[in-house]
Amino acid sequence: MRTRQRVLAAVTLVLAGALSAPASAVSAPAPTITSVAPRAYLWPHGATPRATKGPQQLAYAGGHQGHGVDTQPAVYLVFWGSQWSKTDPYAAYEKKFFAGLYGRGDDWTNSQSQYCEAVAAGSVDCPRKGPHVGPPSHRQVLKGVWFDDAQMALPTDVGVQIGTDGTGDTVAQEAVRAAQHFGNTTAARNRDAIYIINEPSHFDSPRFGLVYCAYHSALASSIGDVAYAAMPYVTDIENPAHAGLSCGQNMVNSGTAGTYDGVSIVAGHEYLEAVTDPWPSTGWVDAQGSETGDKCVWKASGPGAMDNVHLTTGTFAVQGMWSNLADNGQGQCVTHQRGSA
Numbered sequence: 265m266r267t268r269q270r271v272l273a274a275v276t277l278v279l280a281g282a283l284s285a286p287a288s289a290v291s292a293p294a295p296t297i298t299s300v301a302p303r304a305y306l307w308p309h310g311a312t313p314r315a316t317k318g319p320q321q322l323a324y325a326g327g328h329q330g331h332g333v334d335t336q337p338a339v340y341l342v343f344w345g346s347q348w349s350k351t352d353p354y355a356a357y358e359k360k361f362f363a364g365l366y367g368r369g370d371d372w373t374n375s376q377s378q379y380c381e382a383v384a385a386g387s388v389d390c391p392r393k394g395p396h397v398g399p400p401s402h403r404q405v406l407k408g409v410w411f412d413d414a415q416m417a418l419p420t421d422v423g424v425q426i427g428t429d430g431t432g433d434t435v436a437q438e439a440v441r442a443a444q445h446f447g448n449t450t451a452a453r454n455r456d457a458i459y460i461i462n463e464p465s466h467f468d469s470p471r472f473g474l475v476y477c478a479y480h481s482a483l484a485s486s487i488g489d490v491a492y493a494a495m496p497y498v499t500d501i502e503n504p505a506h507a508g509l510s511c512g513q514n515m516v517n518s519g520t521a522g523t524y525d526g527v528s529i530v531a532g533h534e535y536l537e538a539v540t541d542p543w544p545s546t547g548w549v550d551a552q553g554s555e556t557g558d559k560c561v562w563k564a565s566g567p568g569a570m571d572n573v574h575l576t577t578g579t580f581a582v583q584g585m586w587s588n589l590a591d592n593g594q595g596q597c598v599t600h601q602r603g604s605a
Contacts, residue, residue, distance in 0.1 A: 332381030345417025347464035364575030451488025568597020
């Protein structure tokens with residue numbers, strides 16, 4: 265299950281020049297962050313999560329200001345910093361993964377359509393009609409890609425006090441810059457948007473590889489709530505310094521075919537958790553605070569085990585997600601499901 269960390273801090277954002285930014289975004293004043301949600305972490309394979317006891321079903325926690333799930337999700341990939349190469353195969357793999365979701369062959373995202381908002385807190389199922397997790401517009405979830413290479417990406421230094429307004433949190437600040445870059449400068453435009461902030465290789469995020477592979481969070485700002493995921497360069501963990509730990513490389517496919525297994529496993533994990541729990545712990549979580557992906561993470565056998573999903577853009581490793589409706593309503597991890605839940 266995930267460990268949670270409340271993020272505390274205070275700064276005014278200064279936006280770097282946005283590459284190919286809409287004119288309206290360039291001339292607009294810099295957005296300001298007013299608060300940041302708790303982080304929801306994905307721990308590495310081999311780490312020991314807190315013990316999970318009690319009811320296993322996900323239950324609706326009431327939402328955050330009326331928002332409990334993404335009804336029309338939109339992903340924006342950000343490759344942050346001049347350290348990135350636009351020809352990096354890691355970036356190409358991740359772009360193809362999101363470009364193929366919701367198209368032909370995708371039987372992986374279907375199980376999460378059962379979750380909804382606008383129901384009573386504590387609900388474990390949803391009426392057929394109502395605002396459910398939905399497919400993206402035109403069934404294309406990837407809405408934009410930005411190589412933000414105007415300057416180097418810099419991690420939050422160890423020991424920096426991070427406050428409720430995002431001061432010192434460089435990932436949160438990059439998420440707001442990304443929203444402005446893509447022209448999403450209103451609450452409505454950001455409601456179902458998820459910004460995946462890809463950190464460059466050897467970025468050295470504090471505690472990456474020891475405590476987490478990635479995390480997702482959200483922030484309140486002058487341009488609305490902004491949901492984002494921090495995505496370290498997960499293949500960096502596959503070295504002797506992290507012996508016994510992994511963020512998914514070769515978890516499904518052997519040899520070079522599995523080099524980037526962890527990219528789609530981890531990014532997919534954070535994506536579907538951000539869709540079903542946009543402001544962490546206010547959407548669909550179990551009694552211990554675990555989200556849909558946490559309950560099935562690194563599962564190697566049995567229902568919901570890690571496997572490949574075969575999309576029109578290629579073959580990608582994914583993990584199972586929790587389905588309250590599976591196993592005759594008792595709940596179970598599910599990797600493949602034909603049709604919506």
